[in-house]
Amino acid sequence: xxTSASVPTGPDSAITRRGTVTDRLVDANGHYAxxxxxxxMDARPVLHVAVVACMDARLDLHAALGLELGDCHxxxxxxxxVTDDVIRSLTISQRKLGTRSVVLIxxxxxxxESITEDFRGELELEVGQRPAWAxxxxxxxxxxxxxxxxxxxTSPFMLHTDDVRGFVFDVKTGRLxxxxxx
Numbered sequence: 372x373x374t375s376a377s378v379p380t381g382p383d384s385a386i387t388r389r390g391t392v393t394d395r396l397v398d399a400n401g402h403y404a405x406x407x408x409x410x411x412m413d414a415r416p417v418l419h420v421a422v423v424a425c426m427d428a429r430l431d432l433h434a435a436l437g438l439e440l441g442d443c444h445x446x447x448x449x450x451x452x453v454t455d456d457v458i459r460s461l462t463i464s465q466r467k468l469g470t471r472s473v474v475l476i477x478x479x480x481x482x483x484e485s486i487t488e489d490f491r492g493e494l495e496l497e498v499g500q501r502p503a504w505a506x507x508x509x510x511x512x513x514x515x516x517x518x519x520x521x522x523x524x525t526s527p528f529m530l531h532t533d534d535v536r537g538f539v540f541d542v543k544t545g546r547l548x549x550x551x552x553x
Contacts, residue, residue: 412441414468420444421464423519424476425451429542432476444470450483451476452507453519462528473529475519475537476547483508483515512539516550524552 421444495501509515516537
Protein backbone atom coordinates (compact mmCIF):
# COMPACT_ATOMS: atom_id res chain seq x y z
CA UNK A 372 0.00 0.00 0.00
CA UNK A 373 1.27 3.45 -0.85
CA THR A 374 0.77 6.15 1.73
CA SER A 375 1.04 9.90 1.32
CA ALA A 376 4.29 9.81 3.24
CA SER A 377 5.80 7.38 0.73
CA VAL A 378 4.71 9.14 -2.46
CA PRO A 379 7.82 10.52 -4.17
CA THR A 380 7.87 14.29 -4.51
CA GLY A 381 11.37 15.01 -5.77
CA PRO A 382 12.25 16.56 -9.12
CA ASP A 383 12.49 13.14 -10.79
CA SER A 384 9.13 11.92 -9.49
CA ALA A 385 5.96 11.61 -11.53
CA ILE A 386 4.22 13.84 -9.01
CA THR A 387 5.85 17.18 -8.38
CA ARG A 388 4.96 19.77 -5.80
CA ARG A 389 3.92 23.03 -7.41
CA GLY A 390 2.72 24.68 -4.24
CA THR A 391 -0.32 23.29 -2.50
CA VAL A 392 -1.58 19.84 -1.67
CA THR A 393 -4.44 20.45 -4.10
CA ASP A 394 -1.92 21.17 -6.86
CA ARG A 395 -0.28 17.84 -6.04
CA LEU A 396 -3.64 16.05 -6.28
CA VAL A 397 -4.45 17.70 -9.61
CA ASP A 398 -1.04 16.68 -10.95
CA ALA A 399 -1.64 13.11 -9.80
CA ASN A 400 -5.00 13.13 -11.55
CA GLY A 401 -3.35 14.13 -14.79
CA HIS A 402 -1.15 11.03 -14.62
CA TYR A 403 -4.14 8.87 -13.67
CA ALA A 404 -6.26 10.25 -16.51
CA UNK A 405 -3.48 9.68 -19.05
CA UNK A 406 -3.67 5.94 -18.39
CA UNK A 407 -7.42 5.82 -17.69
CA UNK A 408 -9.83 3.80 -19.77
CA UNK A 409 -13.57 3.74 -19.23
CA UNK A 410 -14.40 0.55 -17.29
CA UNK A 411 -17.87 0.52 -18.86
CA MET A 412 -19.74 0.46 -15.54
CA ASP A 413 -22.91 2.22 -14.56
CA ALA A 414 -23.70 3.74 -11.16
CA ARG A 415 -25.30 0.57 -9.76
CA PRO A 416 -22.92 -1.23 -7.37
CA VAL A 417 -22.09 -4.75 -8.50
CA LEU A 418 -22.49 -6.17 -4.96
CA HIS A 419 -25.70 -4.21 -4.22
CA VAL A 420 -24.20 -2.87 -0.99
CA ALA A 421 -23.72 0.57 0.52
CA VAL A 422 -20.96 1.11 3.09
CA VAL A 423 -21.23 3.95 5.59
CA ALA A 424 -17.93 4.69 7.31
CA CYS A 425 -15.93 7.32 9.11
CA MET A 426 -13.90 9.74 7.02
CA ASP A 427 -10.76 8.86 9.03
CA ALA A 428 -7.76 8.70 6.70
CA ARG A 429 -6.55 5.46 8.32
CA LEU A 430 -9.48 3.48 6.88
CA ASP A 431 -8.74 2.06 3.43
CA LEU A 432 -12.20 0.59 2.97
CA HIS A 433 -11.68 -1.06 -0.39
CA ALA A 434 -8.56 -2.86 0.79
CA ALA A 435 -9.99 -3.75 4.21
CA LEU A 436 -13.17 -5.22 2.70
CA GLY A 437 -11.70 -6.77 -0.45
CA LEU A 438 -13.68 -4.43 -2.70
CA GLU A 439 -12.97 -3.43 -6.28
CA LEU A 440 -14.04 -0.37 -8.23
CA GLY A 441 -17.77 -0.56 -8.85
CA ASP A 442 -18.55 -3.01 -6.03
CA CYS A 443 -20.26 -0.65 -3.58
CA HIS A 444 -21.50 2.81 -2.76
CA UNK A 445 -19.31 4.43 -0.13
CA UNK A 446 -20.71 7.15 2.13
CA UNK A 447 -18.29 8.75 4.56
CA UNK A 448 -18.54 11.42 7.22
CA UNK A 449 -17.05 12.27 10.61
CA UNK A 450 -17.69 9.23 12.77
CA UNK A 451 -19.55 7.24 10.12
CA UNK A 452 -22.68 8.48 11.85
CA VAL A 453 -26.10 7.93 10.25
CA THR A 454 -27.35 11.49 9.83
CA ASP A 455 -30.24 12.79 7.72
CA ASP A 456 -27.82 13.25 4.84
CA VAL A 457 -26.63 9.65 5.13
CA ILE A 458 -30.27 8.49 5.07
CA ARG A 459 -30.72 10.64 1.95
CA SER A 460 -27.76 8.94 0.24
CA LEU A 461 -28.84 5.45 1.36
CA THR A 462 -32.38 6.08 0.13
CA ILE A 463 -31.12 7.07 -3.31
CA SER A 464 -28.71 4.12 -3.26
CA GLN A 465 -31.52 1.66 -2.53
CA ARG A 466 -34.48 3.13 -4.37
CA LYS A 467 -32.74 4.30 -7.53
CA LEU A 468 -29.53 2.29 -7.76
CA GLY A 469 -30.45 -1.16 -6.48
CA THR A 470 -28.55 -1.65 -3.24
CA ARG A 471 -30.04 -4.03 -0.70
CA SER A 472 -27.41 -4.31 2.05
CA VAL A 473 -25.97 -1.66 4.37
CA VAL A 474 -22.66 -2.05 6.18
CA LEU A 475 -21.82 0.49 8.90
CA ILE A 476 -18.20 0.89 9.97
CA UNK A 477 -17.01 2.95 12.91
CA UNK A 478 -13.47 2.54 14.27
CA UNK A 479 -11.30 2.57 17.36
CA UNK A 480 -9.67 5.84 18.34
CA UNK A 481 -12.25 8.00 16.56
CA UNK A 482 -11.89 11.76 16.94
CA UNK A 483 -15.59 12.06 17.79
CA GLU A 484 -14.85 10.26 21.07
CA SER A 485 -12.62 13.15 22.18
CA ILE A 486 -14.99 16.07 21.56
CA THR A 487 -18.47 16.94 22.79
CA GLU A 488 -21.54 18.72 21.53
CA ASP A 489 -20.01 21.82 23.17
CA PHE A 490 -18.03 22.16 19.93
CA ARG A 491 -21.13 23.80 18.39
CA GLY A 492 -21.13 26.44 21.12
CA GLU A 493 -17.42 27.04 20.65
CA LEU A 494 -18.01 27.62 16.95
CA GLU A 495 -20.86 29.98 17.72
CA LEU A 496 -18.62 32.05 20.00
CA GLU A 497 -15.87 32.11 17.37
CA VAL A 498 -17.85 32.86 14.20
CA GLY A 499 -21.09 34.33 15.54
CA GLN A 500 -23.37 31.61 14.21
CA ARG A 501 -24.39 28.29 15.72
CA PRO A 502 -24.16 25.37 13.28
CA ALA A 503 -27.51 23.79 12.37
CA TRP A 504 -25.92 20.34 12.44
CA ALA A 505 -25.22 18.15 15.46
CA UNK A 506 -21.65 17.09 16.17
CA UNK A 507 -22.84 13.51 16.88
CA UNK A 508 -20.00 13.02 19.37
CA UNK A 509 -20.01 9.78 21.34
CA UNK A 510 -18.16 8.05 24.17
CA UNK A 511 -19.05 4.41 23.42
CA UNK A 512 -18.27 3.34 19.85
CA UNK A 513 -20.28 0.10 20.14
CA UNK A 514 -23.37 1.97 21.30
CA UNK A 515 -22.98 4.51 18.51
CA UNK A 516 -22.86 1.70 15.94
CA UNK A 517 -26.07 0.30 17.48
CA UNK A 518 -27.69 3.72 17.24
CA UNK A 519 -26.65 4.06 13.61
CA UNK A 520 -28.05 0.60 12.78
CA UNK A 521 -31.32 1.55 14.47
CA UNK A 522 -31.55 4.80 12.50
CA UNK A 523 -31.22 2.90 9.22
CA UNK A 524 -33.60 0.11 10.23
CA THR A 525 -36.34 2.48 11.37
CA SER A 526 -36.13 4.98 8.53
CA PRO A 527 -39.39 5.01 6.56
CA PHE A 528 -37.42 5.77 3.40
CA MET A 529 -35.36 2.57 3.37
CA LEU A 530 -36.71 -0.29 1.26
CA HIS A 531 -34.34 -2.98 2.54
CA THR A 532 -33.54 -3.13 6.25
CA ASP A 533 -33.11 -6.89 6.75
CA ASP A 534 -29.35 -6.78 5.97
CA VAL A 535 -28.06 -3.84 8.00
CA ARG A 536 -24.93 -4.77 9.94
CA GLY A 537 -22.51 -2.72 11.99
CA PHE A 538 -18.83 -3.11 12.78
CA VAL A 539 -15.94 -1.48 14.59
CA PHE A 540 -12.67 -1.41 12.64
CA ASP A 541 -9.60 -1.72 14.84
CA VAL A 542 -7.05 0.78 13.51
CA LYS A 543 -4.18 -1.15 15.16
CA THR A 544 -5.00 -4.63 13.79
CA GLY A 545 -7.13 -3.94 10.69
CA ARG A 546 -9.81 -6.34 11.94
CA LEU A 547 -13.55 -5.77 11.95
CA UNK A 548 -15.55 -6.61 15.07
CA UNK A 549 -19.27 -7.07 14.50
CA UNK A 550 -21.65 -5.28 16.84
CA UNK A 551 -24.79 -7.03 18.08
CA UNK A 552 -27.70 -4.70 17.38
CA UNK A 553 -29.52 -5.64 20.62
